[in-house]
Amino acid sequence: MTDQIAKEHLWFSDLSCEQLNVMRDHGTEPPGSSPLNYEKRPGTYYCAGCQTPLFHGDMKYDSGCGWPAFFTVIEGAVEMEIDHSHHMTRTEVHCARCKAHLGHIFPDGPMPTGERYCINGVSLKFKKEDV
Ligand SMILES: [Zn+2]
Known part of the structure; x- marks a missing residue:
């Protein structure tokens, strides 16, 4: 299954081992490791695999969980x-276009959605808004 996906999605060859581990093999980056945890500027977060816009900067919030967190997502992007897996029932989130694993969604986010998209920073590419 994994090999088949890898063949269908040649973009995997452009990614680092750490990105492959997360995006293809559903790994998780170490908590607190992503510089995007501290990113607060206006801009857009793209899928590191296929460059689809996934989140806007104003959807992000500081959850303190160790990974970049968002309370909502661009419609249809994931x-x-x-x-x-790991003896837990969680909701996995992946890119709607290239199926890259992004992270998980938890029901303990802020209002109005009450959702927390807990996303691996290596799955994202941030582009700051030009002002
Ligand atoms: Zn993608």
């Missing part, structure tokens, strides 16, 4: 799937 898909979700129930994930039973």
Whole structure:
């Protein structure tokens, strides 16, 4: 299954080992490791695999969980799937276009959505807004 996906998505060859581990093999980067945890400027977060815009800067908030967190997502940009790995039931979030694994969604986010998109920084590419 993984090999098949890798063949269909040649963009994987442009990614680092750490990115592949997260985006293709559903790994998780170490908490607190992403510089995007501290990113607060206006801009857009793109999928590191296929450059699809996933989140805007004003969707991000500081959850303190150790990963970049968002309370909502650009409509249609991601898909979700129930994930039973690690003896937990979580909702996995992946890019709707290239299917790269991004992170998980938890129901403990701020209002109005009450959702927390807990996303691996290596799956994202941030582009600051030109002002
Ligand atoms: Zn993608």
